[in-house]
Amino acid sequence: MRDYTAPISGENPVEVAIIDANTLARIGLQRIIEEVMPTVVVRGFGSLEELIDDTPYAYAYCFVSASIYLSRINYFRNHHLRAIVLVGDDTNPTLQGIPTLNTMQGEQALARSLMALQGYGDRLQALPKPPHDQRTQHELSAREVEVLSLIARGLMNKQIADRLHISLTTVISHRKNITEKLGIKSVPGLTIYAVLNGYVDADDI
Numbered sequence: 001m002r003d004y005t006a007p008i009s010g011e012n013p014v015e016v017a018i019i020d021a022n023t024l025a026r027i028g029l030q031r032i033i034e035e036v037m038p039t040v041v042v043r044g045f046g047s048l049e050e051l052i053d054d055t056p057y058a059y060a061y062c063f064v065s066a067s068i069y070l071s072r073i074n075y076f077r078n079h080h081l082r083a084i085v086l087v088g089d090d091t092n093p094t095l096q097g098i099p100t101l102n103t104m105q106g107e108q109a110l111a112r113s114l115m116a117l118q119g120y121g122d123r124l125q126a127l128p129k130p131p132h133d134q135r136t137q138h139e140l141s142a143r144e145v146e147v148l149s150l151i152a153r154g155l156m157n158k159q160i161a162d163r164l165h166i167s168l169t170t171v172i173s174h175r176k177n178i179t180e181k182l183g184i185k186s187v188p189g190l191t192i193y194a195v196l197n198g199y200v201d202a203d204d205i
Contacts, residue, residue, distance in 0.1 A: 017051055056081060069085045
């Protein structure tokens with residue numbers, strides 16, 4: 001157990017917990033968040049008990065599987081944990097009024113859902129945006145920005161090549177440069193970065 005004597009303050013990095021018995025799902029979501037938001041500390045747990053042993057009040061909010069949430073719903077309500085429930089669809093009436101994340105949707109839709117978490121206002125602590133000068137630090141070229149915006153819109157390499165009238169090899173080279181500069185490899189991660197930095201509108205995804 002980590003040694004905490006008080007809930008996290010604004011001076012500490014934002015910490016996010018993922019509670020899911022499915023190891024692959026847990027690791028996948030953790031990777032996406034860490035790629036896009038390097039200032040966030042993400043920790044994964046296979047059960048609620050593991051989180052309780054790790055001082056749950058230290059986390060800004062947590063992603064939790066629907067099965068764990070529903071089996072321990074009173075705990076989440078009584079302890080006021082800011083939970084985002086991981087679901088397989090958006091139709092579970094039991095979860096009405098509770099923030100959810102559909103893990104069965106495509107990559108682009110998942111990226112939009114993660115960005116939408118910033119709209120919960122006071123109920124959830126907003127996902128931190130990249131540092132103000134992050135775009136200057138990475139310094140994407142004009143062509144790389146074009147390629148990035150098309151990736152965020154869901155276009156494949158061949159489609160991007162046709163749209164920009166460049167070779168497929170050139171597109172692949174630009175993608176390689178983009179991922180190296182940003183340190184983001186996944187399409188959802190690149191999509192979120194593009195939206196947060198104003199390279200593409202979320203409605204265009």
